[in-house]
Amino acid sequence: MAPLRPTDPSRIAGYRMLGRLGAGGMGVVLLGRSTGGALAAVKIIHPSYAQDAAFRERFRREVRLARQVRSRYAVPVVDADTEALAPWLATEFVPGPPLGEAVDRTGPLPEHSVLDLGRMLAEALEAVHTAGMVHRDVKPGNVLLAPDGPRLIDFGIARALDDTVLTATDMVVGSPGFLAPEQARGEQPGPAGDVFSLGCVLAYAATGERPFGAGPVEAVLYRTVHDTPRLDALPGPLRPVVAHCLAKDAAQRPTAAELRALLTRDTPAEGWLPAPIDRLIAERSARMLALPDIEATRVEPAGPGATTAVTAPPARPSWTRRRTLTLIARAAALTAGSTTAFWLLGEDRPTPPPPAPRRPTLHIALQADLSGPGAAAGRAHRQGVDLAVAQHNARADAPFTLAVVRADDRGDTALATAAARRFAADQRIVAVIGATADEAAGAALADYDAAGLPVISALDGDIRHLNRVYLRARPDNALQMHPVAQYLGAHDLDRIAVVDDGSEYGRQTTRPFAEALRGTGRRTVIAETVEPGATDVPATVAALLARRPGAVVWGGGPEALPSFARALADQRYRGPRLAAEAAYTTAFPRTAGPAADGWLVLSTALDPSTDRAGDFARAFRARHGGTPPVFAAEAYDVLRLLASAAASLERPAPTRHDLLPVLRRTAFDGVGKRYAFNAESGGYVGTGMFLNRVEAGRFRWLGQDATRI
Structure with missing residues (x-):
């Protein structure tokens, strides 16, 4: 890295320039450090190109499209200004050589x-x-x-x-x-x-x-x-x-x-x-570790001489100092011969302390389906977030007050896009929780990405949604079958029937799982698809059972599962039956009836009726008057995680750009599990899966250790 030249800017937006990485015909690339401490390669386009209207239009399009590239092996665009006099873009900095x-x-x-x-x-x-x-x-x-x-x-x-x-x-x-x-x-x-x-x-x-x-x-x-x-x-x-x-x-x-x-x-x-x-x-x-810290802001002192570093705002005068100043003022009045001064000097009432400084407000947005087909999960999010905000704001030592702005997207992509644009344009909002529907999350992501607005989802698992601003507080769909593999290994089961429903969710859960099973060299995989509304389910199940599977794993959604479960029960299959998280809804045991009993069903949500929910469940009942629904604890955790990350910045009012690089480095112990993120993809890192067994039409929580079930 070469030193900055006199013509290079010392600061661009929220980035302090540290050195020159390279230059070419189109412009110069500088090493910058954000206010949050993250290093970035900042590419500044030469003004002569920027004056070309066609080039500027092309640059706008390229930046917008580049934000959509989602791969851990492609350096993401983290910030840009396409309208500046010298337009620029910033990407994550990689210290390795070309x-x-x-x-x-x-x-x-x-x-x-x-x-x-x-x-x-x-x-x-x-x-x-x-x-x-x-x-x-x-x-x-x-x-x-x-x-x-x-x-x-x-x-x-x-x-x-x-x-x-x-x-x-x-x-x-x-x-x-x-x-x-x-x-x-x-x-x-x-x-x-x-x-x-x-x-x-x-x-x-x-x-x-x-x-x-x-x-x-x-x-x-x-x-x-x-x-x-x-x-x-x-x-x-x-x-x-x-x-x-x-x-x-x-x-x-x-x-x-x-x-x-x-x-x-x-x-x-x-x-x-x-x-x-x-x-x-x-x-x-x-060499990157040896880079100097960002220098303190410096101001000229009142008299001639060296500059003085400002490291903190001046402290407020103490009560003792205020009282001393008051007494000096009274003494001055005495010497002036004022009769009132004798009365003031004789007063022995202490000066009341000043009111506590008003805390800044941190605005968080909640985007959820609150009145559409997924309203149950959306309302759970709203209640969990509401409880976390109330607890935070009641703390006397909280560095800021939390305020939540909500948007009901009803799971609709058009409404989700409109909500994302509104939140992205509101600079008060530093982070978003949501969306609660996979399609809505995907539709909203481009606008959040363009605005650099962090988004955390406690419900979405679609692996296609990961990008630079998106963090997932639950395992990806492709990784959710890990406990199933543990269970099969613990019971030494072979000839595994892996069934999906032809959906994108089914593809994401079953294909990596089937490939992993085949990769062990010990298990045979019997693949089958049962789509919703299919009329030949009994015949499909009969053909499947003719191959004598040791276990049946359902990797699709909840629509086709009840008919599949009934067909298995009708043909007297009593082997292990396991299902992916999409089946973790009250609709499955209710619709499938007795055929659902005995199924093991995955979930990424803690059962709030278990002892593990503890203090959260009691606080939830005190505030909302009932048992917490599924995903309320996860939304509660995500809000507290955001508040914890913001407080770690030790700034009175952090911005969305301050918060974004910190979140991927944050680890947080929640009600049911530990939250941590892959620093590159934003995906969930950890063992955030639970197993549940259907018994008498209800789910019974079994915990995380699949080898003991």
């Missing part, structure tokens, strides 16, 4: 590292393409290396897939030696162009050489279009995969998802880099 520098300094990567590199970058490109973008400049300089995987950076020239108006024809965009033939010809590139570029990057990482050689730009472009790539030095397993990526015909190349599958290997990303690069990353990280 791939090109690492190869230059330590040599080509070993085969296993290149396989991991390709798999993780393919995952990043898959996220880019899913967001409707094309990166267009995948090259070693845009790949940063970190201990837990690479990071794809610089979406500065990314475009929407259908963006043909803003792109000039016959113009080569990208880096020669790493761009696709269609880009070399000046044509509009698509996702297949990024895959071609990734193939070039992998060849370079494995050999230290570009597959189409070096030399004048024109010669490299000609070889890219007409010549066969040089791949002889590639290790055997890598060669056919890279050759597939470098097909001249874009239609013959794999998609990013297909490439990721081709590059899968057994070992995880941890320890994926050779020791010399690990040392290089450690050196860079150590």
Whole structure:
């Protein structure tokens, strides 16, 4: 990192600039630190580009689309100002070296590292393409290396897939030696162009050489279009995969998802880099730790001389000092000969202390379905949040007062979007709890993301919703079957029937679970689908039972489960029956009747009737006059978590931008479980799952240890 130059700004918005990371034709990249202490790479666009109306429009679109890219291997945009005189964007800072520098300094990567590199970058490109973008400049300089995987950076020239108006024809965009033939010809590139570029990057990482050689730009472009790539030095397993990526015909190349599958290997990303690069990353990280703290604000003293650092506001005068000043004033009046002064001096009443300073107010928003199909969960959220706010505001030592602004989106995507826009525009609001419906959460996310407004959900589990501002206070749908796997292992069960209902939720829960079971090498998986409203459920169940399953696992929603459970009972199946969390509703035992008895059902919510609810349940009954409903404790915990994170900042009135980086580092012990988040994805980290058994038409809470059930 180089020192700042006199022409570089010392501060941009809430970021204090620490040094210069690099510069190019489009602008400069500086290292900044936010008011919350997070480091960011701040890219400032040169004003000459900003004066071009077409460029500024393109930049607005690129920033908006880049915020939608959700992958732990793609560096997210955390802040931006597209309307500034010199527009800028900030991304999370990664202290690791670029791939090109690492190869230059330590040599080509070993085969296993290149396989991991390709798999993780393919995952990043898959996220880019899913967001409707094309990166267009995948090259070693845009790949940063970190201990837990690479990071794809610089979406500065990314475009929407259908963006043909803003792109000039016959113009080569990208880096020669790493761009696709269609880009070399000046044509509009698509996702297949990024895959071609990734193939070039992998060849370079494995050999230290570009597959189409070096030399004048024109010669490299000609070889890219007409010549066969040089791949002889590639290790055997890598060669056919890279050759597939470098097909001249874009239609013959794999998609990013297909490439990721081709590059899968057994070992995880941890320890994926050779020791010399690990040392290089450690050196860079150590330098970041040595960065100076943000300096205290300085003011000029009244007289000439050195400046004085202001570290805290001046203290209020004590009562003793006020009384002393009062007595001095009375003595002054005495010397002036005032008869009133004798009376004042004789008064012995103490001066009353001043009123306590008014606490600032922290505004939290609650977005929930309060009157639609999911109103039960929404009302539980409202009651849990209300209790937490009342308890917080009753504390004499609370650094701020909490106020909650509510929006009823009824689970409707249009209403959810309108609520998100209103909350995003209200700068008083520092965080949002919600939404309580998966579709509403997805619809609201873009506006919260654009505003940098933190959102925490205690109910949503859709893995598609994770992004830079979103935190999930419960396990993702794809991870919720972990206790089921524990139960099957504890009872040594084989031939597992995994059934879903054809929904997105069913796909997210059953596919990773089935893959994990197959990966053990000990269990056979019998896959089946039973959709809501199906008329052939008894025949499907008969065919399923003919294969003699050792256990039946339902991974879908609650609509089709009752008919499936009745068909199992009618055909006298008495083996273990387990269901994912979507079945944890009173509708399942009520609709399925006796056929529901004995089912084990997962939940991410604490049963508020258990002893574990304790003080919370008693406080809830005192305030609301009844037993707390499901998800009231989780909403209560989320509100307290937000208040705890805000208080840790030791600022009287933290903003949403202060709060965002702190939340992902926060761990909080709630009523039923511990809350912590993945620092990159915002996903829940921990064992937040419980098992329940249906007995006599009701759920009985069994706890978290599936091996003892």
